[in-house]
Amino acid sequence: MGRWEPNAYGRLQLAALELFDERGFERTTVEDIATRAGLTKRTFFRHFSDKREVLFGTGDEFKAVFVDSLTAVPPGVAPIDAVAVSLEAAGAMLQERRPFARRRQQVIAANAELQERELIKLASIATALTETLRERGVEEPAASLTAEAGIAVFRIAFERWVAAPDDEQRELPEFIREALQALRVVTA
C-alpha cells in the first residue's frame, strides 16, 4: 500500500491535461503524468486504469446522471420536456467543472481518435435515453428521435459553452435551453 497522497486524483488529472496539451495525447505516457504530478505510476493506477480514463472517466457515471434525472421526471410530462430536464441536470454537473471541461475539450479537439471516443460515448447516452423513454411509454420513432435530438442539442450547447469567452456569464444549462429553443424554431 502506498502512502495517502492529498488530492492525488485531481493532481493526476491536471498533470495529464497539461501534458496532453503540451505534447499531445499520443506522446504522453502514464509515467510522464505521474512524474508531473509528483506521484508514482502506482498511485496513477490506483485512480485510473489508463491515460484515456483521465478524459473519459471510469464508468458510466455521466450516463447515469442523464438516465436517473430522466427517470425521475413525473409521468405525463411531454418527452422532449422530460429530456430537457435530463440534459440540464447533466449540464449543471459539467458547469461545476468548467475549467476541467474546457481543457479536456481542447485535448479532444486535437485528436481524431479521442473525438471518435467522445462521439461513441454520446451515442451510448442517446441509446440509454431512448430506452428510458420507451420505459416511460413513448413509442417509436418518437423515443429515438427525442433522445437523438436531445443529445444533438446537448452537444451543440456544450460546444458553444466551452468556446465562450472566460467572462461568459451564461451557464451550460442556459446554453442547453437556448439550443433546444433553436431546434424548435428550425423544425417548426
Added chain:
Amino acid sequence: MGRWEPNAYGRLQLAALELFDERGFERTTVEDIATRAGLTKRTFFRHFSDKREVLFGTGDEFKAVFVDSLTAVPPGVAPIDAVAVSLEAAGAMLQERRPFARRRQQVIAANAELQERELIKLASIATALTETLRERGVEEPAASLTAEAGIAVFRIAFERWVAAPDDEQRELPEFIREALQALRVVTA
C-alpha cells in the same frame, strides 16, 4: 494486368457480405473473399484497398450525394426543408440498393468496431451538411442543429427501413418523411 472479370466488384461485394455473415468480419480475410468470388486477391485489390472498404466505400461518394443535393436546393427554402431534400436524395440512392443495404446492416450490427465506423461516417456527413448550411447563410446554432437533427432523422428512418419485412411497400424516402414529421411533432 489481370484479365477483365465480368462484374468483379459486385461478386466481391456479395462474397464479402456472405462471409462476414457466416464467420464474422474479423475472421474473414481478403483471400477468403476473393476465393469465394472465384477471383484473385489481385482482383480484389483492384477494387478495394481492404475488406472494410467493401462496407464503407472508397471515398466520399455517399457524403457527396447529401452535400450536392443540399447545395442544389434554391435559396430561400427553409433550412430544414432543404435538408429534407438532401436526406431524401440519399435515401433514394440507398433504396436502389436495398438488398445490399440490408445485408450490410446485419454485418455492421454484429460488430462494435464497424458500428463505430458507421457512427463516425454519419457524424462527418452532419459536419458537411452544417458547413453547407452556413454557406447558404444559416447562422449558428441553427445550422448545426438542423444538420444534426437531419442526420438523426436519416439514421432512425434507415434503421426502420432495413428492419421492415421483405414485402414492405414503403421506400426509404417515405420513412425519412415520416421520421421528420415525427421530429416536428415531438419538438412542437
